[in-house]
Amino acid sequence: MRIVVAMSGGVDSSVAAALLAEQGHDVIGVSMQLYDNSQVTESGQRAFGTCCTIDDLYDARRVAATIGIPHYIVNFESQFGEHVIANFVREYVHGRTPIPCSHCNSDLKFAELLDRAKAYDADQLATGHYARIERDAGGRYHLYRGADNSKDQTYFLFSLTQEQLSRAAFPVGHLDKPAVRAHAERLKLHVTQKPDSQEICFVPDGDYAKFVERRAPEAARAGTVVDNSGRVLGTHAGVHRFTIGQRKGLGLSSSEPLYVLEIKPESAQVVVGSRDDLGRTRLTAADVNWIAGNAPEDWLRVGAQIRHRHVAAPARIRLKPDTTMTMAGGVRLQADSLRAQVEFDTPQTAITPGQAVVFYDGDEVLGGGWINS
Amino acid sequence: MRLYLDHNATTPLDPLVADRMAQALRDVWGNASSIHHFGQQAKGALDLARGNVGALIGGDASEIVFTAGGTESDNLAIRGAAEAIEPSGRKHLVTSAIEHEAVLNTMKALARRGWRVTVVPVDATGIVSVDRMREAITDDTALVSVMHANNEIGTIQPIAEIAAAAHERGALFHTDAVQSAGKIPIDVRALGVDMLSIAGHKFYGPKGAGALWMKRGVRLVSPVTGGKQERSRRAGTENVPALVGLGVAAELAQQKMAAEAPRLSALRDRLEAGVLSKVSNTERNGAAAPRVPNTTNISIDRVEAESLLIGLDLAGIAVSSGSACSSGTLEPSHVLKAMGLPHARTLGSIRFSLGAANTDADVDRVIDTLPPIVEKLRSLTTVGGRK
Numbered sequence: 004m005r006i007v008v009a010m011s012g013g014v015d016s017s018v019a020a021a022l023l024a025e026q027g028h029d030v031i032g033v034s035m036q037l038y039d040n041s042q043v044t045e046s047g048q049r050a051f052g053t054c055c056t057i058d059d060l061y062d063a064r065r066v067a068a069t070i071g072i073p074h075y076i077v078n079f080e081s082q083f084g085e086h087v088i089a090n091f092v093r094e095y096v097h098g099r100t101p102i103p104c105s106h107c108n109s110d111l112k113f114a115e116l117l118d119r120a121k122a123y124d125a126d127q128l129a130t131g132h133y134a135r136i137e138r139d140a141g142g143r144y145h146l147y148r149g150a151d152n153s154k155d156q157t158y159f160l161f162s163l164t165q166e167q168l169s170r171a172a173f174p175v176g177h178l179d180k181p182a183v184r185a186h187a188e189r190l191k192l193h194v195t196q197k198p199d200s201q202e203i204c205f206v207p208d209g210d211y212a213k214f215v216e217r218r219a220p221e222a223a224r225a226g227t228v229v230d231n232s233g234r235v236l237g238t239h240a241g242v243h244r245f246t247i248g249q250r251k252g253l254g255l256s257s258s259e260p261l262y263v264l265e266i267k268p269e270s271a272q273v274v275v276g277s278r279d280d281l282g283r284t285r286l287t288a289a290d291v292n293w294i295a296g297n298a299p300e301d302w303l304r305v306g307a308q309i310r311h312r313h314v315a316a317p318a319r320i321r322l323k324p325d326t327t328m329t330m331a332g333g334v335r336l337q338a339d340s341l342r343a344q345v346e347f348d349t350p351q352t353a354i355t356p357g358q359a360v361v362f363y364d365g366d367e368v369l370g371g372g373w374i375n376s
Numbered sequence: 377m378r379l380y381l382d383h384n385a386t387t388p389l390d391p392l393v394a395d396r397m398a399q400a401l402r403d404v405w406g407n408a409s410s411i412h413h414f415g416q417q418a419k420g421a422l423d424l425a426r427g428n429v430g431a432l433i434g435g436d437a438s439e440i441v442f443t444a445g446g447t448e449s450d451n452l453a454i455r456g457a458a459e460a461i462e463p464s465g466r467k468h469l470v471t472s473a474i475e476h477e478a479v480l481n482t483m484k485a486l487a488r489r490g491w492r493v494t495v496v497p498v499d500a501t502g503i504v505s506v507d508r509m510r511e512a513i514t515d516d517t518a519l520v521s522v523m524h525a526n527n528e529i530g531t532i533q534p535i536a537e538i539a540a541a542a543h544e545r546g547a548l549f550h551t552d553a554v555q556s557a558g559k560i561p562i563d564v565r566a567l568g569v570d571m572l573s574i575a576g577h578k579f580y581g582p583k584g585a586g587a588l589w590m591k592r593g594v595r596l597v598s599p600v601t602g603g604k605q606e607r608s609r610r611a612g613t614e615n616v617p618a619l620v621g622l623g624v625a626a627e628l629a630q631q632k633m634a635a636e637a638p639r640l641s642a643l644r645d646r647l648e649a650g651v652l653s654k655v656s657n658t659e660r661n662g663a664a665a666p667r668v669p670n671t672t673n674i675s676i677d678r679v680e681a682e683s684l685l686i687g688l689d690l691a692g693i694a695v696s697s698g699s700a701c702s703s704g705t706l707e708p709s710h711v712l713k714a715m716g717l718p719h720a721r722t723l724g725s726i727r728f729s730l731g732a733a734n735t736d737a738d739v740d741r742v743i744d745t746l747p748p749i750v751e752k753l754r755s756l757t758t759v760g761g762r763k
Contacts, residue, residue: 122752
């Protein structure tokens with residue numbers, strides 16, 4: 004079988020490629036050039052400063068050479084800018100906290116790159132995600148958490164459609180991280196000890212606020228920090244600097260620790276309060292993608308996960324056709340999109356608009372959507 | 377079977393070149409500067425090579441400076457001449473918009489150090505206008521550098537006329553002949569140039585071996601300082617086996633050229649005709665001008681070169697695009713841009729450059745393989761980089 008592997012230069016996708024090659028597949032390594040961190044200086048010379056991306060591409064190329072597969076770098080800078088970075092900036096400007104990795108998976112890897120793979124007569128597109136796919140007797144694809152639950156990445160994959168899942172392969176999904184590193188060592192891949200990437204790839208210094216301001220100067224609109232009763236406690240330099248549950252960097256002196264409870268982009272207000280006020284039992288989500296069979300029409304008990312590092316909490320959910328048609332940020336949704344009403348059994352801390360809520364039954368991903376409120 | 381159609385990037389070693397190099401690697405290991413037997417053996421091998429390289433371009437062996445390739449030859453010529461002429465007060469350089477990076481970026485480097493650089497545009501056929509050159513060259517001009525044949529589209533520039541224009545104003549003239557040497561006859565005297573760069577690996581010689589021909593009397597200040605090798609113009613112990621290979625390759629190229637050039641040009645024309653008739657919305661770039669016989673550059677509408685190159689490579693056909701996208705940057709070709717091509721057309725341009733091993737059957741294979749790949753890529757909902 005011909006399989007295109009999306010190689011990031013990290014150990015997971017490297018081992019994914021190597022395992023497939025070892026199984027005798029016709030493996031083609033592809034790395035996506037997604038953004039250009041190099042800066043052109045005034046004298047016209049290119050300075051590569053903290054350009055991690057080029058090193059990662061070279062790592063991928065070296066791994067491909069080690070395992071003896073062809074490797075290509077494809078330039079997706081404009082698509083990445085359009086689908087992922089633009090959304091990232093827009094969400095922050097609207098007081099939300101985005102997850103670019105999910106958009107990258109569903110709008111880029113399993114869209115544009117998958118298209119390319121098809122054009123090259125590949126049957127599948129493989130990645131190094133910790134997730135598992137199974138096809139049932141009826142031909143439907145099911146998505147499960149990676150066997151190593153501590154590394155599970157299904158939270159970032161909930162928006163894959165049946166069509167996308169039918170072409171996806173996750174060759175390391177049944178392994179745990181030490182096993183992946185052991186394979187890397189056995190296969191003499193030089194990335195064996197490479198650390199996991201931590202930050203969002205296109206903001207290597209982690210300064211999201213500065214990144215957003217560079218792309219959307221209007222984001223730097225000063226506003227007030229208020230408490231639950233509307234009392235002004237201080238000022239801030241833009242709502243994009245805050246996320247729900249944030250404690251540091253509020254610029255307030257208070258006897259008890261204060262947390263961001265709510266962000267109101269229209270009035271540029273950031274509402275703060277005590278940790279107890281952070282807990283809530285309800286949320287609504289839009290643009291729900293349902294993977295596991297037909298979407299339920301009645302209330303359903305699930306485990307609902309509200310961020311990557313959150314332990315799915317018992318909840319009941321109900322799906323409804325979306326009637327509002329738009330979500331914050333002015334993004335128009337498809338007419339057939341679904342909304343979800345989620346009620347947790349116990350209050351959950353920091354339910355954050357812009358993040359995803361993903362529904363699980365044990366290890367199986369049932370579906371998920373984008374948190375609106 | 378893999379098919380190689382990227383000879384302007386590099387060529388495979390001619391088997392005879394490989395044999396003679398292997399022999400030299402084993403047996404001719406002396407330092408060419410040594411007085412003893414081993415040194416003389418190395419020096420002798422270099423002199424033989426020097427004669428062959430000189431003969432390929434109509435120059436004298438004594439005028440050949442061996443280098444590590446075309447880029448180094450260009451740097452030596454431009455930086456060396458600039459520094460030698462600088463005390464005279466001339467502080468201006470002229471070049472064309474379609475030069476190889478070895479020339480363009482060297483000019484840019486000098487511009488950052490205070491030199492005035494004029495980059496003369498080309499017309500829509502990919503030819504540098506002699507009149508525009510004449511306007512650009514002044515009494516302040518130290519050096520003019522214009523390539524003999526372009527690497528991306530193959531167009532042959534009116535070197536003799538431009539060299540004459542440079543000399544009228546007392547400027548030196550250099551040409552980068554890396555893409556013409558070994559492909560078409562070159563006579564440095566007839567061209568009237570002062571310096572000319574060549575690279576061995578473009579005509580079945582090894583990488584890392586090149587030469588700068590310098591007309592007797594031309595003065596350079598070498599950017600590389602060290603020993604007195606190459607008459608003090610290029611310091612450093614000579615890479616004898618590679619230069620032996622360069623010499624053999626030059627000799628073979630000269631012998632084969634008269635038969636090979638028309639053969640390649642017929643193959644190229646058939647390839648062009650086939651691609652243009654089998655793939656809709658295609659156009660040739662630079663075809664209206666005189667070209668080296670092996671090169672064609674074709675723009676394919678609604679396909680991005682990057683994805684087409686990958687598709688062709690997976691089908692076993694090696695070609696390249698005008699743009700250098702090995703590192704994943706999608707900068708449109710500066711050559712096609714200089715010709716005034718629309719942006720979309722520059723992104724979809726493919727260069728086929730034929731060589732010694734290519735046959736009619738190879739051309740047929742390209743004509744059969746290319747159309748379905750183009751169709752598949754065109755059918756994608758999105759085309760990389762543009763909708």
